[in-house]
Amino acid sequence: MGIAKIAILGGGQMGAGVAQIAAGAGIDVVMIKATPGPIDKARAGIESDLARQVERGKLEQGAMDALLARLVFTDQLDAVADCDLLLESIVENLEIKRAKFAEVDRLAGPQCILASNTSTLSITAMQSATNRPKRFIGVHFFNPATVMKLVEVVPTATTSRAVTASVIGFVERLGKTPVLVKDETGFIVNRLLTPYMLDAIRCLESGLADIRGIDTAMHLGANHPMGPLSLADYIGLDVVLAMSENLYATFKHDCMEPTDLLRHLVAEGVLGRKTKLGFYDYSQRPPAPNKALQKR
Template sequence: MAIKKIMVIGAGQMGSGIAQVCAQAGFHVVLNDMNEAALEKGLGNIEKLLTRAVEKERINEEDKEATLARLTSSSSLEASSDCDLVIEAVIENMDVKASVFQQLDEIAPAHAILATNTSSLPITDIAALTKRPEQVIGMHFMNPVPVMKLVEVIKGLQTSEETYETIRNIAINLGKTPVEVNDFPGFVANRILIPMINEAIYTVYEGVASVEDVDTVMKLGMNHPMGPLTLADFIGLDTVLAIMEVLHEGFGDSKYRPCPLLKKYVKAGWLGKKTGRGFYQYD
């Protein structure tokens, strides 16, 4: 199926990044968010990143202007009525995603594919909320989207092979490397990454080492480009906790229990870089 117009729902860091790479790849893109301020901020971030790319001579001014010309915005899901693909990138909460997909199922054209950027929630459960489960799929981008090459393409139980191949080809057109993943809690990336971060938090909680020293061990000893606690702040501690809870509930295994310190920070509103305080403080 030919994909010409894409809606991206959610104008946060992930959503605006997805919208940017889609527009750069030549697709007409509608960036959607019900919060007008978030929508304005998301569009501003895209323009800022494109300007920086021009300054670094990765693209030229004409490329930047052409990308922005292919990008429009909307605060209503009704704008999905003529889209071929919708990529949802809202908060990692099943109730919120359920509401979005139920509305999209009524509004989007019958041929449209509905994709979710969820980092851990079951694709089969989301698809079951629609009358088109064979056209629902996971398309999990990595953060920051314009830089990171990986996209996990996750099939639900009823996802058709045609839907999978279409999304796989879209990912390639975006300059990404798609990896086929089956529908298990956390998929691949977060099933491995988030428990590692959780264990790093436990080492601080139990007094094994300081935040800075835990990060130093993983950077210098394991050659990680970023320490796990710095990474947790970058991802958002609320997101880390949400994924750990999905893993814990999905597998019923105590090895996935969220660290009490992680829960405490989230309750305190220390969510990481986006709030100015997590395991580190930010200006």
């Protein structure tokens, strides 16, 4: 079951990253925008990342041109018709994802595998919006998708073995390492990481230390590549909130309950790197702790 052409639904940070690595691995990619408005943001982001790599001598201009030639951008969902796999990477909301999958299911060919890049939602709950019990699977990339090596592969109770094997082959072709996981909220990484980030936010709320102090402590004391508040900004605070709500709803562990500060920041549209303001202010170089939060 070869995967030669894929569709990515959703041109946000994750969708664009996966589109870029798949096209770089020689796969034809159609990036389908899921909301109204111009598609140019995803294209511009990919082009500027590739141009930077060319400037630094990490990528040949010819390879960049060949990669871009394999990438098509559209807002038409029926572009999925001749694809072997569709990876959904839209907003972390079960009802929105289910509605999109129901539409995609009607438009995709019978060969097409439907996959979700959800961080925490139930793959089975999305699958049940379609008529593809055997050809539905979770394929969870990490941020930034162009760099992070892990992909959690999440078959449901009905996903066929052939589909799982085919997806594992696809993930390996992208140069990633697949890990098989049961379909349970948060899979492995976010089940363990989300309570950690929430606890770091609670430490900030209670005044245990300031933003830089918390991040420096975990960076140098636990040898993590970045501290938990930087990590939350990287992931996107809206995504962290959605993950904690989903985990808390499933497991009811206190450590998974969203904090007031996290809710407050998301309600204000302070979402981390993607809005240039989160626990840090990314309009400054290097980013500085968000002054409004330092006063707490």
